[in-house]
Amino acid sequence: MIKVSGLTKDYGARRAVHNLNFNANKGEIVGFLGPNGAGKTTTMRILTGYMPPSDGEAIVAGYDVVEESLEVRKRVGYLPETVPLYTDMVVFDYLKYMGDLRRLPDVEDRVDEVLDMVGLLDRAQGYIGNLSKGMRQRVGLAQALLHSPEVLILDEPTIGLDPNQVVEVRELIREIGKEKTVLLSTHLLNEAQNLCDRVLIINKGKIVAEDTTENLQARLLGAERVVVKVRGDGDQLADTIKEVKGVRKVETLDDGAVEFEFASGKDLRPEVAKQVIKTGYDLLELRPLGMSLEEIFIELTSNDGKKK
Amino acid sequence: MNNIWTIAKREYDNYFNSPLAYVVMLAILLPLGIYFTLILLFSSQNALMGGGTAPDTLQINWLFIFLMVFLAPAITMRLISDEARMGTLELMLTAPVKDFEFVAGKWLGAMMFVLTAALVTLIFPIVLNNFVSPGLDWKTVISSYIGLILVASAMLALGVGISAIFSNQFAAFFVTLGLFFFLWFFVNMPAGLIPESSDLLNYLSMSYHFSQNINRGSMTLAGITYYLSLTALGLFIGTTAIEIRRWR
The missing domain is CATH 3.40.50.300 (P-loop containing nucleotide triphosphate hydrolases)
Structure with a gap:
């Protein structure tokens, strides 16, 4: 048509x-x-x-x-x-x-x-x-x-x-x-x-x-990113999350929240939640980050770059 | 043809949605009415004193056209420029309408608006016919009205053409007004100075054919050709301007 x-x-x-x-x-x-x-x-x-x-x-x-x-x-x-x-x-x-x-x-x-x-x-x-x-x-x-x-x-x-x-x-x-x-x-x-x-x-x-x-x-969604927030000071939070097997690219954000990534298809959120609570933090938020269009673009253009 | 009529009809209805149209209508009809009253007054006074000539309405049609030099740009200025500004031109140019049909429809809508005003002015010769003996020379009156329609047609076509060039209605207004000033007042000004070219310069004048010939009852071929050519030129400019807009 x-x-x-x-x-x-x-x-x-x-x-x-x-x-x-x-x-x-x-x-x-x-x-x-x-x-x-x-x-x-x-x-x-x-x-x-x-x-x-x-x-x-x-x-x-x-x-x-x-x-x-x-x-x-x-x-x-x-x-x-x-x-x-x-x-x-x-x-x-x-x-x-x-x-x-x-x-x-x-x-x-x-x-x-x-x-x-x-x-x-x-x-x-x-x-x-x-x-x-x-x-x-x-x-x-x-x-x-x-x-x-x-x-x-x-x-x-x-x-x-x-x-x-x-x-x-x-x-x-x-x-x-x-x-x-x-x-x-x-x-x-x-x-x-x-x-x-x-x-x-x-x-x-x-x-x-x-x-x-x-x-x-x-x-595009080769990996999924998740944000974790806890009550109070989250200084050691990043280390706690890193202990979970399969977690990658752990970063502490300005507001104390921590972002991490895991390979898609294998949801690690329950494990992370358990680990956080076990360590004694009050878990406030565990939120997957949707992939925005900009990120897809970055993804696509960088893939293009690699191919070349 | 169907599309031209559809567009003209909408445009005509649309005039009566805008205050400008009423202002323009008033600006035409009010001076004409006053002028007509004055003609009646003077000629009746002259008649009482046993002198003067029988009044006619040709001067009124001349005034109509003279006012059109200033008002026609206001009638046509927004016809296409405003569609470009509002973006509705995109709607028209993606509808199954030929560019020429669109431009011609706009022109016809404006013509119908002016014809409405002209229709109202028919009251003057009809009234006057009752006051003068042996009545008006209707042949001249009809020639005068045909002339009025021809001049209006040329003016409105040029106005629509210029409106298609601009996306700002005031730019369209002033350029149209400038062109009419040139064609009405200035183009044959040097005719007195350069007698060799006076025929040509007079031929190019928008006022000459109407004032000197058609409005006096002589439908010259030169006059008719002149106004029809200007009409075609205006519609051509409009259609071309739309085509250029597409390519930009």
């Missing part, structure tokens, strides 16, 4: 996207993971026909994004990162307008339908300008879904939503992803884990890793 080969985009002298290659198939949710400025938005803008690439080719829903841009645009639903909306329009009128531009039959019924899908039916007659960030996000999503597109491209679809809405929107995307092709960008690792069948990690305009979510996790 999406086929990208050798895609490159230059902004003047700056190369925003560099020789990108990837595919996304029908019924697949593909996550685009990367820090700000990695080239996610630029790639999406090329795929939606907003801007042409400097080099390379992209086929979306069977059409070339440059040669047959209008055909592509008919078949793609797009939620831009900034969620641009006409703030001086009423929600219903706005969606009807977008539907009219897409020549949808029975556009008013369809607008009601998508408003129901995103849970905004009760705000249909309100001005967009009066809606909260989360509601606007959902109006944007409704706009992207309006014409039941074959391909859905969502740039940071859950940003700015409250936790309940995040769950709802993810549920919605998962539902849509069963039949359509969804490409979404995010900088939240857990979102990618939880939503996507496959993840592309992009940095400085290049894909640095591409794999299924499970594989990626296993590959």
